[in-house]
Amino acid sequence: MIIRISRGAGDKYDEYNVKVSQEMTVLDILFHIQGNIDETLAFRYSCRGAVCGSCAILINGMPLLACKTPVSRIDELNNVYEVFLPKEGKVPEDGMLLEPIPKLPVLKDLVVDWEPFFEHFRKLELELKEYSNPPEKEYLLGKDQVRELEKYSNCISCALCWSACPMVGDVEGYPGPAALAKLYRFYLDPREPGNVGRLYFANRDFGWWACDFYTNCRKVCPKGVPPNIAIGKAQNQLKNEEDKK
Amino acid sequence: MVGKIIHEHDVLVVGGGLAGLRAAVEAHDNGADAAVVSKVYPLRSHSVAAQGGINAALGNNPGSKDDSWEKHAFDTVKGSAYLADQDAVEALCREAPASVIELEHWGTVFSRDNEGKLAQRPFGGAGVPRTCYAADRTGHNLLNTLFEQASSRGIKFYNEHFVTSLVVNNNKCAGCITIDIQTGELHGFSSKSLILATGGYGRIYERSTNSLINTADGHALAYRCGAALKDMEFVQFHPTTLYGSNILITEGARGEGAHLINSEGERFMFKYAPEAKELAPRDIVARSIMEEIEKGLGYEGEYVYLDLRPLGAEKIKEHLPGIRQIARDFANLDPVEELIPVQPGQHYSMGGINVNIDGETNIEGLLAAGECACVSVHGANRLGGNSLLETLVFGKKAGKRAGSNDRESVRLSNVKNVLDREQERLETIFSGKGENTAALMKEMKKTVYGKFGIFRNEEKMHEGLNNLYRLQKRYSGAGLNHRGKKYNQALLKFLELGYMLEIAEAVAVSALERKESRGSHYRADFPNRDDDSYLKHTIFIKDHKNRPSITFSPVRSGLFPVKERDY
Ligand SMILES: Cc1cc2nc3c(=O)[nH]c(=O)nc-3n(C[C@H](O)[C@H](O)[C@H](O)COP(=O)(O)OP(=O)(O)OC[C@H]3O[C@@H](n4cnc5c(N)ncnc54)[C@H](O)[C@@H]3O)c2cc1C
Ligand code: SF4
Ligand code: FES
Numbered sequence: 078m079i080i081r082i083s084r085g086a087g088d089k090y091d092e093y094n095v096k097v098s099q100e101m102t103v104l105d106i107l108f109h110i111q112g113n114i115d116e117t118l119a120f121r122y123s124c125r126g127a128v129c130g131s132c133a134i135l136i137n138g139m140p141l142l143a144c145k146t147p148v149s150r151i152d153e154l155n156n157v158y159e160v161f162l163p164k165e166g167k168v169p170e171d172g173m174l175l176e177p178i179p180k181l182p183v184l185k186d187l188v189v190d191w192e193p194f195f196e197h198f199r200k201l202e203l204e205l206k207e208y209s210n211p212p213e214k215e216y217l218l219g220k221d222q223v224r225e226l227e228k229y230s231n232c233i234s235c236a237l238c239w240s241a242c243p244m245v246g247d248v249e250g251y252p253g254p255a256a257l258a259k260l261y262r263f264y265l266d267p268r269e270p271g272n273v274g275r276l277y278f279a280n281r282d283f284g285w286w287a288c289d290f291y292t293n294c295r296k297v298c299p300k301g302v303p304p305n306i307a308i309g310k311a312q313n314q315l316k317n318e319e320d321k322k
Numbered sequence: 323m324v325g326k327i328i329h330e331h332d333v334l335v336v337g338g339g340l341a342g343l344r345a346a347v348e349a350h351d352n353g354a355d356a357a358v359v360s361k362v363y364p365l366r367s368h369s370v371a372a373q374g375g376i377n378a379a380l381g382n383n384p385g386s387k388d389d390s391w392e393k394h395a396f397d398t399v400k401g402s403a404y405l406a407d408q409d410a411v412e413a414l415c416r417e418a419p420a421s422v423i424e425l426e427h428w429g430t431v432f433s434r435d436n437e438g439k440l441a442q443r444p445f446g447g448a449g450v451p452r453t454c455y456a457a458d459r460t461g462h463n464l465l466n467t468l469f470e471q472a473s474s475r476g477i478k479f480y481n482e483h484f485v486t487s488l489v490v491n492n493n494k495c496a497g498c499i500t501i502d503i504q505t506g507e508l509h510g511f512s513s514k515s516l517i518l519a520t521g522g523y524g525r526i527y528e529r530s531t532n533s534l535i536n537t538a539d540g541h542a543l544a545y546r547c548g549a550a551l552k553d554m555e556f557v558q559f560h561p562t563t564l565y566g567s568n569i570l571i572t573e574g575a576r577g578e579g580a581h582l583i584n585s586e587g588e589r590f591m592f593k594y595a596p597e598a599k600e601l602a603p604r605d606i607v608a609r610s611i612m613e614e615i616e617k618g619l620g621y622e623g624e625y626v627y628l629d630l631r632p633l634g635a636e637k638i639k640e641h642l643p644g645i646r647q648i649a650r651d652f653a654n655l656d657p658v659e660e661l662i663p664v665q666p667g668q669h670y671s672m673g674g675i676n677v678n679i680d681g682e683t684n685i686e687g688l689l690a691a692g693e694c695a696c697v698s699v700h701g702a703n704r705l706g707g708n709s710l711l712e713t714l715v716f717g718k719k720a721g722k723r724a725g726s727n728d729r730e731s732v733r734l735s736n737v738k739n740v741l742d743r744e745q746e747r748l749e750t751i752f753s754g755k756g757e758n759t760a761a762l763m764k765e766m767k768k769t770v771y772g773k774f775g776i777f778r779n780e781e782k783m784h785e786g787l788n789n790l791y792r793l794q795k796r797y798s799g800a801g802l803n804h805r806g807k808k809y810n811q812a813l814l815k816f817l818e819l820g821y822m823l824e825i826a827e828a829v830a831v832s833a834l835e836r837k838e839s840r841g842s843h844y845r846a847d848f849p850n851r852d853d854d855s856y857l858k859h860t861i862f863i864k865d866h867k868n869r870p871s872i873t874f875s876p877v878r879s880g881l882f883p884v885k886e887r888d889y
Contacts, residue, residue, distance in 0.1 A: 100566070112760030116804045116812040123366040124533045126569045127651055128462060128644075131366045145651050184504055185809040191363065204470035205429030214380075215426045217438030226431045227456075230463060234365055268429065 078148075079172030080106060082118065084186055091115070092169065099149040103136055103175065107143060107187075120187040127299060130235035134187050135176040137168050140237045140297045143175075158296070178240035194236045197252035201278050203259045208270050216268045229262035229307060231300045238294035238304060250283040254294035254304030257285065261307035264314075276315050285311045326741055328510040331357040331478070333724045334497065336485050336540065337519030338364030340461070340713035341692025341720075343468040345517050345681075348721025350475050356725065357478040359485060359500055359511065361535065361814075364469050368521050368533035369713065372461025373644060374574035375443060375453035376714075377707035378418035382435060383442040386450035391415040392881075393449060398708060399882050401447040401603050402701025403841035403851065405553070405859070407878040410679055410697040414708070414715050421714040422454055430467040432456050433641075443641075444577045445706045447603035447889075453707040458572050458644040460710060483509065484814055485539065486747075488516065488688070489740045490547035495688035496736045498543075499744045503814065506807025508744055510737040515687050515724035518544060519717065522671035522693040524557075526826045528771035530668040531563050531570040540694040542821035544675045545828065549683045550863040552676035552696040552875075554825070555833035558704055558842050559776050560669035561607035565625040567652050568667040571645055573706045575630060576600040578641055582611065583627045583661065584619040590626075598889040605703045605842045606889060608666040612776050615665070627661035666776060670709060672700045672842065673832070676861060676875075681720030687727070691720040698859065702841025751816065754801015759816050762800070766793050766819070770826050774833055779847045787830040794823050827870065832860045835872050853884055 080093045093110050101109075104122060111118045120143070121131040127145040134143050137151065139158040146154070151173070168174040181189035238254040239245050245253050252260070257279060264275035279285050285308055294304040333349040335342045338360030349356035358364065379389040394415040399406050426432055426440065433455050435441040445453040456463035472479075483500040486508075490496070497512040520540025524532030545551055561582075562571040576582075582600055584590045594610040595602035602610075611626055620626050630638055630645075635658045638646055642657075649657045674696035681689040692713045699712055773786025797820060804812040838852035839845050858874040865871040 111811065112758075116759075117806055117810075119809040119811055121366075123362055123535050124368070124371050125567070126371060126648065128459075129362075129366040129370050129533065131362070188809050190504075195363075199473060202474065204474040205467075207427060211427045215423055215432070215440050218434050219438055220434050220436075223431060223434050230431045230466065231459065233370075233462070263429075266429065268427070 079169040080110065081167065081169050081172060081174045082186065083176040085183055090167070097148050099147065101148050102144055103134075103141075103146045103148070103173070104132055104144040107175070119185040128233060130233035133178050133235045133237045133240070135178055137174050140178055140241045142235060142237070142299050145299055178236060180240050180246045181236065191236060194239050194253065194255070195234075197256035198259070201252060201256055201260050203256065203263065205263060205266060206269050218267065222267060225265055226262055229258045229265070229302060232258060232302045233300055235299065237297045237299065241293040241297045243291050243293070244287050244289065248283050248287040251287045252279060252284065254308070257311070258302055258304035258307045261311050264311070273318070276311055276318070279311075280315055285315065326510065326738060327507065328512060328737060329357070329480075330512045331355050332513065333357070333515050333517065333721070334359060334511050334513035335517045335519055336360070336498065337367070337521065337692065337694070338362070338479070338481070339367035339369035339519060339521055339692060340465055340468060340710065341717035342517070342519030343465070343472045344714050344717030345519060345691055345721035345724070346477050347468065347472050347475065348718045349725035350477055352722055352725030354725035356721070357480065358472070359480045359483045359498070361482065361484040361503065361539075363481050364479065365465060367465065368536050369461045369465045371533060371570070372710055373458040373570060373572035374445065374577070375455030375460045375707045376422055376464070376710040377445070377448070377452050377705070378422040378454055378711065379415065379452055380419055380422070380440060380442065380454065382439045383451040386442060386452055389450050389452060391418065394418065394452060396882055397448050398699065398705055399701070400885070400887060401703055401705040403703055403887060404853070404857065404879070404884045405698070405701030405840060405877060407698050408881045409878050410699050412881060413679055414699045414711060417715045418711050421711065421718070425464055425467055425714065428467050428471050430456060430463050432463070443574060444601060446573050446576070446598075446601045446607070447705040448707075453574070453577070455574065458574055458642050464710065484817070485543060486744055486817060487740060488543050488547050489737050490685060490688070491736050493548065494686045495547075496733065499741055501813070503809060506810060508741060510741040512737045515689060515727045517681065517720050517724055518675060518688070518690040518694055519692045520694045523822070523825050523829075524668050524671060526766065526770045526822045526829065527557070527668035528767040529563070529568045529665070531560055531568055532668070537818040538821045538825035539818065540690065541675060541828070542824045544683065544688065544690065545824065545862070545864070547685065548864055549685050549688060550676040550861050551828050552673060552859050552861055553698060553701075553832070554673035554828045554862055555836055555843050555860060556672035556700075556702050556841060557668060557774070557829065558604055558670035558672060559608040559666045561604055561611055561666050562628050562664040563667035563669070564648065564652055565663035565665050569648055569652055570669070571628060571648070571662060571664055572642070573604070575628065575642055575645055578637060579633050581629045581632060582607075583629050584614045585621050585626075586619060590614050590619070595889045602889040603703055603705065604669070605844070608776055609844060611666055621663065625663040625665040628664045629661050630657040631659070668771070670704050672696070672698070672702065672704055673829070679719060680723040681716060682723065689720045689724055691717045702843060751802050751813070752805050754799065756803040757796065757800030759800070759812065759819055762793060762797060763815070763819050763822075766790070766823060766826060769793070770829070774829055776844065778833060778843070778845045780834070783830060783834050787827070787834065790823065790826050790830055794827070797823055828862045831870060831872060832862050835860060857884065
């Protein structure tokens with residue numbers, strides 16, 4: 078199979094002829110190329126089990142985790158992802174096109190600079206603020222509350238949703254789906270004092286209100302996190318708060 | 323290289339996993355200027371992959387009402403085949419409840435019981451349900467919490483910095499040298515205390531559950547400058563890793579009630595551990611599976627099945643959603659209806675850098691915590707749920723000790739000298755003749771797995787060690803063709819291979835030296851535990867002529883008398 082891989086700035090691509098089997102993941106293919114054909118190739122990896130969020134790339138234009146995508150699935154994924162992804166006719170016939178995820182500066186080949194993505198985690202203060210006198214033991218939380226929190230805390234910060242969101246890059250300062258979903262998670266968390274205030278952290282045109290509900294974030298999320306739902310609920314809640322005033 | 327980049331911090335933590343972050347937070351909270359250096363972004367650390375849970379005698383479960391730290395300690399010591407140091411185990415178990423509660427207060431989304439308290443599940447080798455969990459994503463949840471806490475304190479992160487050597491002079495550590503992976507530049511770090519929290523050495527093995535980045539870096543860095551390594555022969559094999567990719571299927575699955583089935587459809591653990599069955603400690607279950615396979619009772623001579631169906635769909639979805647996802651993504655099956663093919667795989671490194679309870683090594687100013695360290699709380703066999711706990715308890719202790727260290731700032735000139743030396747070393751690597759690192763790496767992993775795996779014996783191990791020497795020789799003459807600066811992963815792999823070859827030797831020599839069977843170290847030629855000769859720690863250290871040597875150190879007991887292990 079011909080694997081065409083983006084080699085950084087400009088329009089440079091290299092092609093590698095690799096014998097692939099259906100069970101191989103795209104990450105396996107990348108390791109094969111790096112180990113046997115071209116040691117200059119760069120891509121990120123760590124867990125190889127879809128939990129660390131390192132290996133987000135574009136596979137035939139589709140934002141996916143390389144370690145979670147076996148060759149056998151790519152065709153069926155084509156149908157799922159077709160709706161919103163530009164294909165530039167670069168996918169080699171019977172081959173595969175691998176590119177870095179967009180909307181983040183490319184450092185080398187498939188490696189992008191994550192700083193613009195993580196910067197919003199800090200700006201939105203995405204950490205639990207403690208009560209000054211917490212209980213001696215654990216806070217009591219209901220199973221339902223935990224289930225709600227888990228929906229959002231399952232995020233592995235892979236930045237796939239960032240790369241698939243039309244608003245990112247279009248709206249200056251937009252924190253992106255993942256950061257907003259996390260912000261909503263802290264708003265929901267009953268362990269944080271005064272957490273209704275959390276919603277106001279992003280009560281701006283370029284915050285919650287920038288979302289146009291394309292829901293790409295939800296479609297591409299490898300962990301089933303629904304940032305679009307967090308954003309919708311936050312907007313409603315803010316409207317209610319305004320009505321109260 | 324143009325100019326020299328030197329950073330100064332009171333406390334420098336190498337590693338952004340749980341142990342490293344916990345240490346950094348504690349050092350910071352003790353008033354020190356703490357920074358974290360990590361070869362990957364902290365959230366990508368191996369800790370994120372931990373699934374099943376973390377132990378603490380909270381007594382929340384109806385089945386563990388009268389649980390206590392003493393019971394937890396007893397289970398840990400028994401599980402360790404009496405090799406753990408009991409004062410360290412005491413600290414681990416006494417401080418467990420507060421450590422877990424602290425993370426809960428910081429925001430970890432733990433799973434709950436019906437009363438809203440932290441839920442606790444049974445785990446192998448534990449007398450009662452004692453393992454707290456966040457579904458089967460416990461590591462992910464803890465790591466996110468600690469990353470959030472560290473970030474909010476303004477702790478400085480040097481992400482994608484790869485440590486190439488420590489700066490040690492006259493047995494005193496003054497800092498370290500890194501390659502900034504993104505630019506390829508060398509950086510010097512000067513610190514009053516340096517804490518290694520670099521994780522395990524699992525990837526010296528083929529068939530490992532570990533992240534691909536667990537390459538023994540910290541162990542080799544410490545050993546090279548004179549630190550002692552302890553009990554390196556003790557390597558845990560997890561009974562249930564997914565056939566093919568060896569991704570972990572948590573013990574929590576068996577804790578919830580999953581069965582192991584051989585090719586005759588038999589629940590074979592009845593034969594090996596009539597009481598505990600699937601929940602016997604890992605060393606026993608792993609050996610039982612291998613025995614079944616070797617008797618021809620496996621499938622394709624490679625695996626047995628893990629049957630989750632007895633749990634029912636509801637429980638699988640609620641308690642093991644991650645496992646279901648793994649089975650779907652990586653084996654293309656749904657465990658609600660189908661059996662999961664599993665085989666034992668390397669899982670945890672019990673051995674590590676020899677430290678005292680405060681994390682101090684034999685080198686002044688150099689500390690270690692987490693999986694890379696050996697305190698020792700796991701002895702010859704770690705109990706599931708105890709290593710996440712270890713990262714928190716001993717990460718905190720190391721951070722506290724380092725944070726209150728008022729050593730004089732060490733001379734910067736030392737760091738500068740080593741920086742120059744590293745520059746030269748890289749030049750030499752680049753001018754050597756290219757060797758296929760990937761092939762060398764593969765051969766090493768195969769050797770270590772084949773010769774130092776679940777069943778060991780003198781002859782196989784000698785072959786293995788000789789093979790490792792040959793590989794080391796090939797490596798020492800090898801160089802690298804790719805000279806690129808940015809994101810030169812060929813260079814990183816080359817350096818990682820060097821670390822691994824050195825530590826593989828430590829494992830091999832230590833394993834040969836221990837002529838008994840204890841916990842995970844099982845020798846077919848010495849199948850019994852021999853307390854008279856070997857109730858002691860193996861120490862692998864450089865002698866005064868800079869050659870590898872073995873000594874022994876006594877086990878610190880005191881709480882529980884040494885007994886047979888039966889399950
Ligand atoms: C699949 C799996 C599941 C597990 N589940 C459980 C569980 O349920 N319960 C439990 O108690 N334990 C579990 N464990 C064990 C537990 O996860 C680990 O022991 C623990 O997370 C180790 O944490 P750590 O902080 O010591 O190291 P790690 O999380 O491995 O972090 C190491 C850090 O060191 C850095 N580093 C390494 N080398 C360098 C270098 N040269 N330069 C710079 N930085 C470097 C890395 O970037 C990384 O940040 C599991 C292990 C595995 C493999
Ligand atoms: S929300 Fe999903 S897609 Fe977005 S960063 Fe988190 S895990 Fe990745
Ligand atoms: S390598 Fe960790 S998510 Fe793919």
